[in-house]
Amino acid sequence: MQIAIDGPAGAGKSTIAKIIAKELGILYLDTGAMYRAITYGIWKNKIDFSDQKAIADFTKENTIDFKGTDVYLSGEKVTEEIRLPIVSRHTSDVACIGEVRRLLVGQQQSIAGCHSVIMDGRDIGSVVLPKADYKFYLDASIDERARRRAIEQQARGIDQDFDSIRESIAVRDYNDSHRDEGPLVCTEDAIVVDTTGKSIEEVCQVILDNIRGGK
Numbered sequence: 001m002q003i004a005i006d007g008p009a010g011a012g013k014s015t016i017a018k019i020i021a022k023e024l025g026i027l028y029l030d031t032g033a034m035y036r037a038i039t040y041g042i043w044k045n046k047i048d049f050s051d052q053k054a055i056a057d058f059t060k061e062n063t064i065d066f067k068g069t070d071v072y073l074s075g076e077k078v079t080e081e082i083r084l085p086i087v088s089r090h091t092s093d094v095a096c097i098g099e100v101r102r103l104l105v106g107q108q109q110s111i112a113g114c115h116s117v118i119m120d121g122r123d124i125g126s127v128v129l130p131k132a133d134y135k136f137y138l139d140a141s142i143d144e145r146a147r148r149r150a151i152e153q154q155a156r157g158i159d160q161d162f163d164s165i166r167e168s169i170a171v172r173d174y175n176d177s178h179r180d181e182g183p184l185v186c187t188e189d190a191i192v193v194d195t196t197g198k199s200i201e202e203v204c205q206v207i208l209d210n211i212r213g214g215k
């Protein structure tokens with residue numbers, strides 16, 4: 001089984017996808033964490049964010065692994081670091097590089113080739129799993145998305161004010177929707193779920209009802 005979940009930053013994709021994966025007993029793959037891990041590595045190694053060749057080479061030479069809820073970049077645990085504001089700010093610079101996308105999309109597709117999976121990202125229904133059994137597009141107002149992200153960052157102990165989170169989300173949405181390769185799109189066959197004002201349980205119910213052939 002393949003389930004694709006796309007949508008803008010902070011729409012609740014990863015929270016929802018994790019719960020659905022557990023409920024259905026399938027693998028959850030956070031594709032955003034892969035782009036974030038590469039971005040963190042680029043920043044840590046002081047590679048220039050405008051040097052697309054060096055970024056593509058770094059992507060080729062390094063590995064990304066998931067163990068439980070942890071993310072590893074070439075063996076180094078980077079679970080917390082990939083959520084730093086500096087990483088969020090630069091991930092769309094890395095994610096717009098065609099070669100980086102081809103490499104990561106290839107890895108995502110090979111994982112989907114041997115596991116039932118729910119993946120969340122921006123290009124899952126359009127590029128990574130165009131034949132997914134179920135496609136969902138999660139959305140919410142920008143203020144609600146920024147509020148959710150602020151709560152998440154606080155829980156992680158990262159001090160970032162609401163306005164800078166809102167601004168960073170708006171810039172990322174623009175960049176993600178306007179790049180040439182794998183832009184954020186809502187495919188025609190996706191079920192759109194507006195999560196504004198909905199609880200996590202309500203959103204999960206809508207998705208599970210659809211998957212189980214209910215509403």
Ligand code: C5P
Pocket residue numbers: 009010031032033035036091092093095120121122123124172176
């Ligand atoms: O999902 P998350 O907000 O963690 O993703 C971080 C960034 O990674 C996105 O803003 C986007 O630039 C990039 N991304 C992407 N394609 C995906 C998943 C994430 O370009 N499938």
